[in-house]
Amino acid sequence: MSVLKREVLPLKTSNDVVLARQKVRQWAVELRFSLVDQTKLVTAASELARNALDHGKGGSMTIEVVNVAAKSGLRLIFEDQGPGIPDIELALKDGFTSGSGMGLGLGGSKRLVNEFSIETEVGKGTKVTVARWR
Amino acid sequence: MERISVLRMGTLLLITIQVDMHDKLAMQLQDDVTQRISEWGSTGVLIDISSLEIVDSFIGRMLANIAAMSRVLGAETVVVGMQPAVAITLVELGMSLPGVRTALSVEAGMELLFGSAAATNSGSSDERTQA
Numbered sequence: 001m002s003v004l005k006r007e008v009l010p011l012k013t014s015n016d017v018v019l020a021r022q023k024v025r026q027w028a029v030e031l032r033f034s035l036v037d038q039t040k041l042v043t044a045a046s047e048l049a050r051n052a053l054d055h056g057k058g059g060s061m062t063i064e065v066v067n068v069a070a071k072s073g074l075r076l077i078f079e080d081q082g083p084g085i086p087d088i089e090l091a092l093k094d095g096f097t098s099g100s101g102m103g104l105g106l107g108g109s110k111r112l113v114n115e116f117s118i119e120t121e122v123g124k125g126t127k128v129t130v131a132r133w134r
Numbered sequence: 135m136e137r138i139s140v141l142r143m144g145t146l147l148l149i150t151i152q153v154d155m156h157d158k159l160a161m162q163l164q165d166d167v168t169q170r171i172s173e174w175g176s177t178g179v180l181i182d183i184s185s186l187e188i189v190d191s192f193i194g195r196m197l198a199n200i201a202a203m204s205r206v207l208g209a210e211t212v213v214v215g216m217q218p219a220v221a222i223t224l225v226e227l228g229m230s231l232p233g234v235r236t237a238l239s240v241e242a243g244m245e246l247l248f249g250s251a252a253a254t255n256s257g258s259s260d261e262r263t264q265a
Contacts, residue, residue, distance in 0.1 A: 014157040021154065021188065039188055039219040043227060046190040050157070094228050105191060108227040 004072075005065040011078070012058045017049045020061045027063060027074055031134055041074060041132045044109035048078045048128050051105050056080025056126055066131065073114070073133035084122040092118075138163045140170050146178040146247060147171065147209075152185045160196045167200050171207045177254075178247035179204050182240055184215030194229045201234045210250050211235065214243035 059080030237243040
């Protein structure tokens with residue numbers, strides 16, 4: 001897998017979530033994703049960026065244009081140094097929420113991307129990596 | 135502070151969301167709508183989201199909250215103009231906006247609101263004739 005382009009954005013305020021969405025949209029348009037695919041990726045980014053902000057007490061989003069074999073796509077990495085997730089399976093279930101949302105953030109965004117992985121350690125933080133291929 | 139304007143048209147409130155909302159702006163809108171309904175006695179709320187490029191779970195929840203709060207205050211809410219890509223994404227995300235009435239266009243939304251207002255009026259006059 002080769003990374004052709006990379007940028008890191010902070011996620012410290014709710015306005016940063018808006019900026020993160022706009023960046024993902026811009027790069028998805030540049031890669032000529034279809035409108036539906038753009039919308040799915042931007043929506044997933046919005047959910048995960050808000051998670052990092054609300055539950056992880058802020059963090060960052062890394063956005064990358066990646067190439068694997070013949071396919072290219074966008075990879076997004078959301079990292080925070082928050083409390084971590086004690087039970088990932090539970091957190092991925094629809095309807096589970098520890099905050100004020102609808103509990104669709106993690107499980108819902110997983111359905112909107114092609115690849116999804118999560119690493120978390122209680123007390124250390126959480127790292128969610130997603131990718132969508134063009 | 136920036137704000138989404140809530141317009142009054144007769145008994146209706148009209149809201150057009152044209153900006154990529156951050157979360158505080160969405161919360162502010164919820165407060166403003168309920169405030170206006172009680173101030174102006176509005177019976178219908180029409181929210182145009184045709185300019186919104188995404189609706190995530192937070193904005194979806196805000197729309198559902200506005201519909202629920204308005205109903206408690208005696209006003210019906212219709213959300214109009216959702217883009218097809220947004221609808222596809224919302225359902226895949228797991229939100230089908232239960233409890234929120236939707237219409238394709240502003241006109242169709244107005245018809246729904248005026249239709250339900252007429253039904254309420256005739257309903258209450260029936261009760262009076264019976265009593």
